[in-house]
Amino acid sequence: MNATAIDPTPLSLERDIERVHRLHNDGQHAQALAAAQALLAEAPDRYDILYLIARTQRYLGQIDVALQTLDRVEALRPQYSLLHEERGHCYVVMRDAPRAIDALLRAVNINPALPSSWNLLEGLYRMTGDDANAAMAGAHVATLKRLAIDVVQATSHFSDGELDPAERIIRAHLLKVGNDVEGMRLLARIGLARDVLDDAELLLEAVLKVAPGYRSARYDYACVLFERHLYQRACEEIEKLLAAEPHHLDYRTLYASASVGLGEHDRAIALYQKLILEAPNAADLHLSLAHSLKTQGRQAEAIDAYRAATTARPNFGDAYWSLANLKTYRFQGDEIARMRAEEASPATSLIDRYHLCFALGKAFEDQGDYAQSWQYYAQGNALKRSESRYRPEIIETNTRRQIEVCTREFLTARANVGEPSAEPIFIVGLPRAGSTLIEQILASHSLVEGTQELADIPRIVLDLQGRDPDLDDPRYPGVLAEMQPEDFRKLGEKYLRDTRIYRSGKPYFIDKMPNNFRHLGLIHLMLPNAKIIDARREPMACCFSNIKQLFATGQEFTYSIEDIARYYCTYLDLMQHWDQALPGRVLRVHHEDVVDDLEGNVRRILDFCDLPFEPACLEFHKTERSVRTASSEQVRRPIFRDGLDQWMKFDAQLAPLREALGDALERYRPQA
Numbered sequence: 001m002n003a004t005a006i007d008p009t010p011l012s013l014e015r016d017i018e019r020v021h022r023l024h025n026d027g028q029h030a031q032a033l034a035a036a037q038a039l040l041a042e043a044p045d046r047y048d049i050l051y052l053i054a055r056t057q058r059y060l061g062q063i064d065v066a067l068q069t070l071d072r073v074e075a076l077r078p079q080y081s082l083l084h085e086e087r088g089h090c091y092v093v094m095r096d097a098p099r100a101i102d103a104l105l106r107a108v109n110i111n112p113a114l115p116s117s118w119n120l121l122e123g124l125y126r127m128t129g130d131d132a133n134a135a136m137a138g139a140h141v142a143t144l145k146r147l148a149i150d151v152v153q154a155t156s157h158f159s160d161g162e163l164d165p166a167e168r169i170i171r172a173h174l175l176k177v178g179n180d181v182e183g184m185r186l187l188a189r190i191g192l193a194r195d196v197l198d199d200a201e202l203l204l205e206a207v208l209k210v211a212p213g214y215r216s217a218r219y220d221y222a223c224v225l226f227e228r229h230l231y232q233r234a235c236e237e238i239e240k241l242l243a244a245e246p247h248h249l250d251y252r253t254l255y256a257s258a259s260v261g262l263g264e265h266d267r268a269i270a271l272y273q274k275l276i277l278e279a280p281n282a283a284d285l286h287l288s289l290a291h292s293l294k295t296q297g298r299q300a301e302a303i304d305a306y307r308a309a310t311t312a313r314p315n316f317g318d319a320y321w322s323l324a325n326l327k328t329y330r331f332q333g334d335e336i337a338r339m340r341a342e343e344a345s346p347a348t349s350l351i352d353r354y355h356l357c358f359a360l361g362k363a364f365e366d367q368g369d370y371a372q373s374w375q376y377y378a379q380g381n382a383l384k385r386s387e388s389r390y391r392p393e394i395i396e397t398n399t400r401r402q403i404e405v406c407t408r409e410f411l412t413a414r415a416n417v418g419e420p421s422a423e424p425i426f427i428v429g430l431p432r433a434g435s436t437l438i439e440q441i442l443a444s445h446s447l448v449e450g451t452q453e454l455a456d457i458p459r460i461v462l463d464l465q466g467r468d469p470d471l472d473d474p475r476y477p478g479v480l481a482e483m484q485p486e487d488f489r490k491l492g493e494k495y496l497r498d499t500r501i502y503r504s505g506k507p508y509f510i511d512k513m514p515n516n517f518r519h520l521g522l523i524h525l526m527l528p529n530a531k532i533i534d535a536r537r538e539p540m541a542c543c544f545s546n547i548k549q550l551f552a553t554g555q556e557f558t559y560s561i562e563d564i565a566r567y568y569c570t571y572l573d574l575m576q577h578w579d580q581a582l583p584g585r586v587l588r589v590h591h592e593d594v595v596d597d598l599e600g601n602v603r604r605i606l607d608f609c610d611l612p613f614e615p616a617c618l619e620f621h622k623t624e625r626s627v628r629t630a631s632s633e634q635v636r637r638p639i640f641r642d643g644l645d646q647w648m649k650f651d652a653q654l655a656p657l658r659e660a661l662g663d664a665l666e667r668y669r670p671q672a
Contacts, residue, residue, distance in 0.1 A: 013043060020052050029059040047077040054086055063090050075346070081111030081160050088120060097124050108140070111159035113152050115144045148173060151182045163190055181207050185217045192224055198462075200224045215241055222254060229455035231261035232501050249279065256288065263452065263502060265292045283312035287319050294326065303329065315342040317355025321550055324362035331363040339363070354383035358550040365548075365649075374653045377548050381559045390556035392566045394471050398518060399574045405477045406521030408581040414525055417485035419492025422529040424499075425510045425609055428517035430571055431555055432545035434591030435535035437620075439512045441602055442609070444616045444623040449509035451502040456495050457516050457523065464522075480522065492526040508609070515554075517571060520578045524585060531609050534575055537591040539568050539664050543657055544647035565660035572664055590669065592644060 016039055023032035033056040040049045050073045057066035067090055073083040084107035091100035101124050107117045118140040125134035144152055150173035157166035167190050174183045184203050191200030204221040207214060218237055225234035238255045245251060256271035272289035279285060290305030303326070309319035320339055323329045331339070342348055343356040357380030364373035425442060427435045443450025464476040503509050516523065520532060537545075543565060546558040557567040578586055587608040594601045602617045616623065647654060658665070 013039070017049065017052070020049075024052065024056055024059070029056045032056045033060065045076060047073050047080055047083075050076070051080070051082055051086065054083075058086065058090055058093065063093055066090055079110055079161065081107045081114060081117075081156075084110065085114055085117045088117065092120060092124070097128055100124055101128075111156055112140065113144065113155035113159060115141060115152070118144065147182055148177070148180065150176075151180070151186060154183075155186055158186060158190060158193075163193060166190055179206070179210065181211050181214065181217070185214075185220060188217075188224070189220060192220065192227065195227075197224055197228050201228065215244065219250065219254070222258075226254065226258055226261065229261060229459065231258045234258040235262065249275065253285070253288075260288075260292055260295075265296050268292045269296075281312050283309045283316050283319065286312060287316070287322065290319075290322060294322075299326065299328070302326070314338070315345065315348045315352050315356075317342075317348075317352035317359070320359040321355040324359040325550075330366055331359075336360065336363050350383060350387065354380045355550060356380075357383065358548070361548055370649050370653075374650055378653075380550065381547060384550065385559040385563075388556045388559060390559075390563065391471070392557065392563055392570075395518075395557070395567060396570055397472070398474065398477070399570050401474070402477050402518065402521060402574060403577045405480055406577075406581055408583075410481070411521060411524060411581055414485065414488070416528050418488040418524075418526045418528050419496060420529055421492070421496055421527065422531070422610075423496065423508055424527055424530040425508055426516055426523060426530060426532045427510060427512045427514075427535055428520070428532065429514050429535040430537070430542055430546065430568065431514050431551070431558070432549060433514070433535045433537040433542050434589070434594060435512055435514055437591070437594060438533060438535050438589060438605065439510050440620045440623060441605065441617050442510055442611075444620045445606070445611055445614050446616070447507050447611060448609075449503050449506040451499070451509055451511065453513045454499055454502065454511045455513065456498050457511070457513060457519055460491060460495065460526075461519055461522070477519075477521065480525065488525040491522075495526060508611075517575060517578075520582065520586070524582055532586045533605065533608070534586050534588045535591065536575075536588055536668065538644075539661050539668050540647050540654065540658065541644060543568055543661070544650065544654060547657075561654075561657045562660055565657060565664075568661065568668075569664050572668060576670075595644060 016035070020032050020036045020039065023029075023035060033053060036049055036052045036056060040046065040053065043049060050069055054066045054069035054073065057063075057069060067087065070083050070087050070090070073080060077083070084103050088100045088103035088107060091097075091103060101121065104117045104121050104124070108114055108121070118137050122134050122137035122141060125131070125137060147155075150169055154166045154169040154173070157163075157169065167187070170183050170186050170190070174180060174187065177183070184207050188200040188203035188207070191197065191203065201221070201224050204217055204224060207217045208221060211217065218241055222234045222237040222241070225231075225237060235255065235258045238251055238258065241248065241251045242255065252271060252275060256268045256275070259265075259268040259271065269289060269292050272285055272292065276282065276285050276289065286305050286309035290302045290309065293299075293302035293305060303323065306319050306323045309316050313319075320335075323331070339356050339360055343353055343360065348356070357376045361373050361377035361380060364370075364376065367373075425448070427438055427442075429435055439450055442448045461476055464479050466475050466479075499509065499511070514535075517534065523530060523532065536542075543561075546555070546564050547561065549555075549558060551558065557563045575586070575588075587605065589601060589605060599618055603613055606613055606617065
């Protein structure tokens with residue numbers, strides 16, 4: 001599970017920190033303080049060393065200095081539970097019960113596995129005559145006493161975001177004791193945090209077999225299913241929980257989110273609206289409601305809900321970016337001033353900062369201040385890229401191996417081995433290349449179901465890669481050569497079965513996951529009669545549109561000029577290969593051509609899909625349906641040319657992009 005985890009702490013520093021702990025535990029507080037301060041000089045940004053300093057300062061009676069040190073800890077890591085616990089200890093020494101209780105409550109809300117905090121809270125509540133809360137704190141103490149000490153310690157690390165030590169401790173515990181429900185659940189939660197979802201799913205299934213009534217584990221299981229985009233199964237699990245606790249806020253919130261995943265937006269909107277009545281200051285609920293309203297084309301209501309989210313939390317970057325991402329919304333001067341102030345505030349988190357940067361980039365672009373706009377786009381991308389683990393060589397390795405494995409001879413030898421259905425229409429390419437427009441055109445046809453960017457092909461690929469994949473030497477696509485014809489037919493049947501939940505009975509349906517271009521060999525083997533459309537856009541326009549787009553999830557290649565240029569070139573390489581290996585299987589549609597000649601290209605697309613012409617496809621903007629992508633508002637308007645050359649306003653700033661793209665500027669449109 002921790003194959004990709006990297007412990008950044010040098011072993012020598014780890015040993016020195018442990019020595020400070022020993023000095024402190026032995027009562028040598030002055031020596032511990034001196035040693036910790038010496039370590040801090042070597043590693044000034046280590047929050048855990050600062051915490052040790054504050055703790056020894058308290059033991060030495062330096063309470064005011066300790067509180068100042070804890071302020072420094074909070075600036076580095078505000079969600080570190082032990083800093084709030086230590087602050088509570090300081091207030092206890094100062095005999096300030098109200099502030100001690102507040103600090104300790106913050107600690108246990110972050111990390112419920114803190115026996116010291118619960119013990120202190122129980123005593124403080126009894127001292128202040130609050131018997132009900134004292135009993136509550138005492139119940140938590142009793143619960144922690146019943147758990148194995150390893151589980152408590154690992155849970156504490158997990159709650160503080162320290163996944164490496166949490167995993168080491170709980171794995172050693174499980175090796176020692178065998179099946180332990182709490183330990184297995186914690187390991188599954190670590191898997192969920194690390195995005196190792198198959199392990200987490202298996203662990204939680206094992207827990208629920210032993211303890212089917214364990215609601216917290218069932219909720220975790222529903223969360224894993226949700227993250228795997230298995231929305232129907234997630235809903236089924238949540239319904240079991242709601243049958244027992246119909247008013248549980250977390251269950252109802254997850255049920256609403258899973259309903260969104262299923263495209264059940266009416267149900268989701270009703271759920272969010274009820275939740276907001278009970279929790280009017282929950283900014284996330286306002287945001288989720290707004291997203292569903294936007295998806296249904298209810299833009300005015302969506303704007304009101306996004307603004308309510310910013311009122312509930314003034315530095316809520318996602319809400320501001322969501323307004324910008326409507327593409328048609330224009331920020332006013334006071335909103336821009338507020339965003340700039342929040343972005344510049346030291347209290348604003350990284351995630352809120354980069355959301356605000358992208359929103360400000362759009363705001364200044366709309367005002368025609370392109371220099372200021374680019375400054376914010378560049379800053380937002382740099383901040384987002386700083387937290388990404390994207391490695392372009394992994395995509396390039398996959399491309400090279402697709403070309404090596406899925407040759408024309410290989411695919412010809414396996415012709416028509418898959419499920420023969422012609423129901424799916426795949427639209428592939430890069431994001432922001434016009435795929436949503438093609439989807440909206442096709443979904444306006446009476447025989448075609450518009451769904452969404454389905455995760456089923458990527459999920460099949462993950463299964464083929466196997467458990468604990470080696471990203472530098474992946475099992476897929478080489479594993480395709482080991483598979484039997486029956487295997488491909490079963491995969492095709494599984495794909496059709498799993499995607500049926502998104503359909504209402506029309507003969508054909510669209511899967512618009514753009515990254516599926518990397519898997520056209522697999523798609524051809526699974527579904528040899530499916531239609532495949534490559535949505536392509538001029539590289540400068542396409543790459544710039546991605547650079548200024550902050551995606552909700554995935555698409556990690558879009559957050560630097562080098563990464564997006566390499567990805568575009570890789571896309572061209574692989575699509576050229578598919579043209580050679582699968583001649584005639586892919587229809588290429590250039591976005592600029594659709595804009596210049598809508599009817600001609602609509603007829604071309606429909607002919608390729610063996611669909612009769614319908615005038616509604618020309619009036620796609622009148623089609624009422626849910627659209628979840630960044631182009632949702634644009635495809636609800638008649639076709640326009642505004643965006644084709646928008647990148648030219650940033651021509652000077654995009655010179656490095658032009659250089660990085662190289663010959664892609666010509667070969668994106670091969671001459672017939």
